[in-house]
Amino acid sequence: MSTLEFRNVSKRYWVRGSGHLLALDDVSFTLASGQTIALVGQSGSGKSTIAKIITQLERQTSGDVLLDGTPIPRAGRGLRRYRQQVRMVFQDPFASLNPYHTIRHHIERPLRLDRVVPKFEVEDEVRRLLERVRLDPDELIDRRPHELSGGQRQRVAIARALASRPSLLIADEPVSMLDVSIRLGVLNLLADLQRESRLGVLYITHDLATARHFSDEIMVLHRGVVVERGPADRVILDPQHEYTRALRDASPDPDKHFGAAAGATTTGADS
C-alpha cells in the first residue's frame, strides 16, 4: 500500500515578457494504491503539469508532494526509490519510445536500473511483461518502435511503466493519440492491470465518458484549481460546479438526438 499526497502544491512558470504563469494553484489531493482517479480538465488547465510534478520531471514551486507521508527528496537514492514506486505512461506512443532502440531495450532498462530481478532473469521478465500487456514476445521483442502500430506501442509503454513494479501509475491521456477502434482495448487492459496489481491510477483525460467508465473518482481541474472532486457517477450526474456542468454538456451524448433541447437532463435514464 502506498499513498501519494499533494499538499498545497503550486507551480509557477516564468514567462519571458509577461511575468508569471500560475499553472497550479494550491492543489491538494491523495491517491492510494487500488484507487483510480480521473483528472479531467481542458487543455491548459494544468493536468500535464500535475503529471510532470508527480514524476518529478519538474519541481513544484511551493507545497509538498509526499509518498507515504515522506516528502520526495530532490535527488539521490530517495528520489530513485520514489520513481520506482510511481511510473508514468505518456500520451503519445509515437514519441515516448526511442526510435533507435528495440522493444527489449525499452523494457529492460527499468528492470536493470532498479534491479527488479537478478541479471539472468531479465530476459524472462521482459517476456513476462510483454505477455501481461497481451503482446507476443517472440514476435515483438527485437523490433523497433516504427514497426509497431500505435496500440502496440502504447502497450509497450505500459509494460515499461510496470517493469519496476510500481504501486502508482500516472496515465497521461493514454488513448487520445490512438485510433478510436482500439482505445477501449487499451483502457480495459489498464483496468485489468490495475485490478491485478492493486495499482493506484491517476487517469488524466479530457474525455468525461472514459473517465466515468474507468475510474472511481473524478477530479475536475480548471485553470490550475481543483474545482470539484467526488465519486465518478456523482460528478457526472450531479455536477456541483458550473465548470463541470459546462464540461459535461460539451461532450456528445449518443443517447441524445441533435434535435432534442440542449441542456435537457439525460440523467434520469442513467440513474
Next chain:
Amino acid sequence: MTYPTTAANAVAETLPRRPRRGSPLSRLGASFAMFRNAKSITGLVILGFFVLLAVFGDLISPYGPLEKDFTALRQPPSAAHWLGTTHMGEDVLSQIIFGTRGVLIVGFAAGIIATLIAVVIGVTAGYISGWRSESLSALTNVFLVLPGLPLIIIVASQYENPSLLLVAGVLAITGWAWGGRVLRAQTMSLRNRDFVQAARANGEPLWRIITVEMLPNLTAVIASSFVGTVTAAVLGLTTLAFIGVIPITNLNWGTILFWAQQNGAFPDYWWWYIPAGLCIALLGMALALVNFGIDEYVNPRLRSAGERARALRKKGATISDSVTAVRAPKGDA
C-alpha cells in the same frame, strides 16, 4: 585504370548485408543505413579510390615524387609520363598519387578532431539550459566568425616546418563551430521529446541519457558535420599549400599547384595543374555526395520521385499502394 572497380568492390564488401534481427550486427547495420543509397555509395566509392591511392601510393606510383629526369622537362602526357612532367622533370602523376596521402590525413584528422569538439560542446550546450548553455553558445558563435585562413597563416608561420597534425588541429579548431551549432539545435529539440523525458522519469543517469538515448538519434547530423568539416579541411589545406604557407617538403595537391603557379604553367602546361585541380574537385564532390545521401536518409522528401518509386519497389510495394501499406496490427484484436 583498374582502380575504380577494385575500390568499388572493396566498398561493396564493407557495406552491411541485410541484417538479422537483434544481433549486434543489426545495430551496426542500422547505424550505416544512412549510407545505403545511390548518392552515398557513389561518394564512398570515389572516396575509397583516393584512400587506396593514399595507402598504396608507394607501390602504385611509377616514379618517386621528387625523382628528376632532366631529359624530359615540361613534357606533355606520354606513355612514359601519363600526366607529363614538371619544369624539373618530375612525374606529375607520381606527385599526385603521393600528394593524396597528405590531403586525406589532414582532412580526416581535422574532421575527427572537429567533430569531437562539436559533439562535446554542441550536445552539452543543447542539453543543459540557462546561462551555461548561453555561454557555450556564445563561444560557438565566436569560433563561427573567427576567420580560419588568416589564423592558420599566422599559426603556421610561427613554425619552421609545421607537421600535418598541427595543420589539422588548427583547421579543426577553426572549423568545428558550424557542426556545434547544428548539434546544439538538434539536441535541444531531442531533449524535450517524450522518450528522453521517459528515460529521465525512469531514473536513467545523465550520461546514459546523453550517450545511449540521444546520441544514436544524432548520428546522421554528426556524420554530416564530419563530412562537411573534412571537405573544408581539404580545401583549407590545398589553399594553404597553394599560397605557400605550408612548406614545399609537405607534398600535396596544393603544393603541385603552388609549383605550377611559381613556374608559369598557366595556361600552356595544362597537364601540370589540371589533374591536381580535378582531384580536389573530385574529392570534394565525393564528400558532398556522401552528405547529400545522409540528408536524403534524414529527410526522405528530398528524394526525387523516381528514387522514391525505386525505394518502394525494393520493399515490394508500388507507388499507388504506398499510402495504405500498413502492417495489420496483431496486438490490438
